[in-house]
Amino acid sequence: MTALIYKSTGSWYVAKNEKGEEFNARIKGKFKIDDITSTNPIAVGDIVDIDKEEGEASIVITKIHDRKNYITRQSPHNKFKHHIVAANLHQSILLATLKDPKTSTGFIDRFLVASEAYHVPAIIVFNKTDLHKAKEKQNFEKIKAIYEKIGYPVYSMSLAANEGVEEVKELLKDKITLISGHSGVGKSSFINTIFPGNTIKTQEVSGWSGKGLHTTTFAEMFDLPFGGKIIDTPGMREFAMMDIEPHELSHYFPEMKALIHDCKFNNCMHIEEPGCAVKPAVEENKISPERYISYLNILGTIDNKKW
Numbered sequence: 001m002t003a004l005i006y007k008s009t010g011s012w013y014v015a016k017n018e019k020g021e022e023f024n025a026r027i028k029g030k031f032k033i034d035d036i037t038s039t040n041p042i043a044v045g046d047i048v049d050i051d052k053e054e055g056e057a058s059i060v061i062t063k064i065h066d067r068k069n070y071i072t073r074q075s076p077h078n079k080f081k082h083h084i085v086a087a088n089l090h091q092s093i094l095l096a097t098l099k100d101p102k103t104s105t106g107f108i109d110r111f112l113v114a115s116e117a118y119h120v121p122a123i124i125v126f127n128k129t130d131l132h133k134a135k136e137k138q139n140f141e142k143i144k145a146i147y148e149k150i151g152y153p154v155y156s157m158s159l160a161a162n163e164g165v166e167e168v169k170e171l172l173k174d175k176i177t178l179i180s181g182h183s184g185v186g187k188s189s190f191i192n193t194i195f196p197g198n199t200i201k202t203q204e205v206s207g208w209s210g211k212g213l214h215t216t217t218f219a220e221m222f223d224l225p226f227g228g229k230i231i232d233t234p235g236m237r238e239f240a241m242m243d244i245e246p247h248e249l250s251h252y253f254p255e256m257k258a259l260i261h262d263c264k265f266n267n268c269m270h271i272e273e274p275g276c277a278v279k280p281a282v283e284e285n286k287i288s289p290e291r292y293i294s295y296l297n298i299l300g301t302i303d304n305k306k307w
Helices: 105-117 134-149 165-172 187-193 202-208 246-252 278-283 289-303
Strands: 002-008 012-017 022-027 047-052 059-064 070-074 082-087 091-097 122-127 154-156 176-180 220-223 229-232
Touching (some): 070 105, 105 289, 134 154, 165 187
């Protein structure tokens, strides 16, 4: 029968079929390493076929269906390998904050590049707006304008003041959404808020947030009471850039992608090349200088193989 992977513990998987029946399953050995380039052969969100093992009571996964997309992070155990965080996503949401703690635009841009590279539509949600003073309000409007101009939806909310929460919840309805963000941005509180009656215990969610568990790489899927599913990730400090070649990076910056065919050279890196269409756009503020700096910073890590 066909089932959906909700949780992975490394060697065992929690799978649910269309009836909502839950099974603990393991991989059937013969295809365990075939064509698998990541550290985990099966990810949360994978659609699989499961069956009872012949002569045994245990359930085995016999087939992994093709993924429509996925998102990866660098493996904490091997910096030269990637770990698939989740698969078959409708969208990804990055929870960010401008204060207590401050989410850097560099981290936001790496998240967006990873989402673009793996064909996952991305949304940015800024929490803790109740802490915004004049400086943060001005900064938020500036950041919002930068990202909305290039096609990314940007939302704001305050869990503490219960402002904007319903609008963000509406984004999740009937979709499979990856929720990510640094520890401290309110991911745990948000997940508790969308599960009435504390369906998920705070202590458990706190563990999922990655505090003190930076080597944990397991994600988990939950059915939303109003329709849809969320995939909660452990603390993710970086996103994988391993599959991206330096000359491909600008393809994952939408504002650059729109101009690269106007560059004189088709392998233009948009640094010092003559006839580059991107550099003049930065100088004329048609491309955000902050985004261009992020591009150069990410390019540097790829070029130097410092993943």
